[in-house]
Amino acid sequence: MSTGGLAIAIAETPHKFKGLHTIGLIIFIFNIVLFLIFSTCMTTRCILYPSHxxxxxxxxxxxxxxxxxxxxxxxxxxxxxxxxxxxxxxYPFLIPAVYVLYWMYAACSLANSIAQYYVLIRWSAVRPVPFTPPMFLAGYSAMLTGSIASLVAPFQPPPRAVVVLFSGLAFKGFGIMISFVCIGFFVHFLLEKGLPPPQLRPALFIPVGSIAYTIVALIGLADAIPSYGYFAAHPTAKETLKIMALFVSVFMWLFAFWFFCIAFLANISCIGKMPFGLSWWAFIFPNVGFMLATEMMGKELDSAPILWVASGMTVGVVGIWIVAVVGCVRAVWKGRIVWPGRDEDKDL
Known part of the structure; x- marks a missing residue:
C-alpha cells in the first residue's frame, strides 16, 4: 500500500530529474512483487489455519x-x-483494461466497506468495538475509488469519462463522510485516552490522508471534465467546478495540516523510544496523499513555492519509506513482528 503510493508520488512530483521515472517504475514493479508474495503468504495461512x-x-x-x-x-x-x-x-489495450479494473475495484471496495462494518456491528468479538486509527481503512478503500477516478478519467473516451467522473465523486463523498465519522471518534479517543503507545503513533497520520485524498479527487475530477453529455449541455460547468474544487481544497488543506502537525508532534516526542511496528507504514501512505494534494493545488494556483514544497514533501516521503523498509526488515529478522503472538493477531 505504501510502496505503491510512493511510486505514484515519484511519478507526480513537480520537479523531476533524469532517471526519476525509471526509479519510480522499478518501485512500482517491486510493489507488485510484494503484493503477490504477501497475498500468497496470506492464502497459505488461510489454508493451513482456516479457523483464523x-x-x-x-x-x-x-x-x-x-x-x-x-x-x-x-x-x-x-x-x-x-x-x-x-x-x-x-498501449491501446491499456485504456479499456484500466476502465474495467476501475469498475471491478469500485464494486469490491464498496462491498468490503459494507461488509466489514456490518460484520463488526453484528458479530464483533470485542464489545464495545474499540476505536483505533485503522478503523479508517475500510472506508478508505472505497474512498480511493474517487482518487483512482481522477487519474483514469482524463484518458478515457468522453462517454466513459463522464461515468467515471460521477461514480468517482459518489465514492469520494461516501469515503469522506465515513472518514468524518471516524475523525470524531479519533479526536474523542485522543482527548479521553491520550496518545497511544510510541510504536502505534505513526497511525495518527491516517486522518491526514482522508482529507488529502479528497483534495486530490476533487481537483483531478474537475480537471478531467470532458465536453460531453451533461457538460456539453452546461458549457460553463467545467470552469465553475474547477474554481469550486480549488476553493474547497484550500478550505480543507489546513485541516489536513492540523492533523499532520498533531501526528508529527506526537511522533517526534518519542524519537528513540519507538520500536518498529507495522503501523510505521502509516508514515507513508497518508502523506503521499498530502503531497499529491499540495502538488495539485500548486499547479492550479500556478505557484512555484507551493510546488517546491510538494517536491520537498516527496523527498521526505522517500526518506521515511527507506527508514520503514530498514526497520521492517530488521524487525522480521529479529522475530519482533510477523511471528506468532507478536502482531495484531496476538489475541486470536
Missing part, C-alpha cells in the same frame, strides 16, 4: 487491516494508469 479466517473477520484489531488489501490494489491500478498510460507508452 473467521476469527480475523470478527476481531477489530485484525479485521480493520483487511482494508489495506484493497488499498494495495488501488495503488496498483493507479500505478498502471500513471506508468502505463499517463507517463507511459499508452
Amino acid at each position: 479466517v473467521k476469527q480475523a473477520l470478527i476481531h477489530p484489531s485484525e479485521s480493520f487491516f483487511i482494508g489495506s488489501f484493497w488499498l494495495s490494489i488501488s495503488v496498483i491500478i493507479g500505478g498502471i494508469q500513471v506508468y502505463g498510460i499517463t507517463y507511459g507508452p499508452a
Whole structure:
C-alpha cells in the first residue's frame, strides 16, 4: 500500500530529474512483487489455519487491516494508469483494461466497506468495538475509488469519462463522510485516552490522508471534465467546478495540516523510544496523499513555492519509506513482528 503510493508520488512530483521515472517504475514493479508474495503468504495461512479466517473477520484489531488489501490494489491500478498510460507508452489495450479494473475495484471496495462494518456491528468479538486509527481503512478503500477516478478519467473516451467522473465523486463523498465519522471518534479517543503507545503513533497520520485524498479527487475530477453529455449541455460547468474544487481544497488543506502537525508532534516526542511496528507504514501512505494534494493545488494556483514544497514533501516521503523498509526488515529478522503472538493477531 505504501510502496505503491510512493511510486505514484515519484511519478507526480513537480520537479523531476533524469532517471526519476525509471526509479519510480522499478518501485512500482517491486510493489507488485510484494503484493503477490504477501497475498500468497496470506492464502497459505488461510489454508493451513482456516479457523483464523473467521476469527480475523470478527476481531477489530485484525479485521480493520483487511482494508489495506484493497488499498494495495488501488495503488496498483493507479500505478498502471500513471506508468502505463499517463507517463507511459499508452498501449491501446491499456485504456479499456484500466476502465474495467476501475469498475471491478469500485464494486469490491464498496462491498468490503459494507461488509466489514456490518460484520463488526453484528458479530464483533470485542464489545464495545474499540476505536483505533485503522478503523479508517475500510472506508478508505472505497474512498480511493474517487482518487483512482481522477487519474483514469482524463484518458478515457468522453462517454466513459463522464461515468467515471460521477461514480468517482459518489465514492469520494461516501469515503469522506465515513472518514468524518471516524475523525470524531479519533479526536474523542485522543482527548479521553491520550496518545497511544510510541510504536502505534505513526497511525495518527491516517486522518491526514482522508482529507488529502479528497483534495486530490476533487481537483483531478474537475480537471478531467470532458465536453460531453451533461457538460456539453452546461458549457460553463467545467470552469465553475474547477474554481469550486480549488476553493474547497484550500478550505480543507489546513485541516489536513492540523492533523499532520498533531501526528508529527506526537511522533517526534518519542524519537528513540519507538520500536518498529507495522503501523510505521502509516508514515507513508497518508502523506503521499498530502503531497499529491499540495502538488495539485500548486499547479492550479500556478505557484512555484507551493510546488517546491510538494517536491520537498516527496523527498521526505522517500526518506521515511527507506527508514520503514530498514526497520521492517530488521524487525522480521529479529522475530519482533510477523511471528506468532507478536502482531495484531496476538489475541486470536
